[in-house]
Amino acid sequence: MSENQGARSDAERHLEESLASVREALSGLRYGNVSLTIHEGRVVQIDVTEKKRLKPN
Template sequence: MPKPLQIDSLWTERISDQLNGLEYGSVLITVHDGRIVQIDRTERKRFDPSSESRRGAEQPVRSVT
């Protein structure tokens, strides 16, 4: 029978810290033998090309021949 997972306040805080400020991405919690042993955070940055051009972002460099 599997061991019940127990999460104390320390792990709750660690998980919350990883979620804080995460706009796009994932948080992976690894459990071994009923205990949390690792937290992985993968963060994605998304850029909207149409909004960047409206803000005056740099245009691609074109070669002149």
């Protein structure tokens, strides 16, 4: 495997892991926000803000 292929598979692996993390953040979230922080083309942080809806009295 060449160095370029190794770097490509590392990037693909990171992308798959990032997508899995985003899916996990979205599962079960009914109301809220998911924010991604990208640094040098890679996901480095996922922020989830969940909002709770209260029923009116």
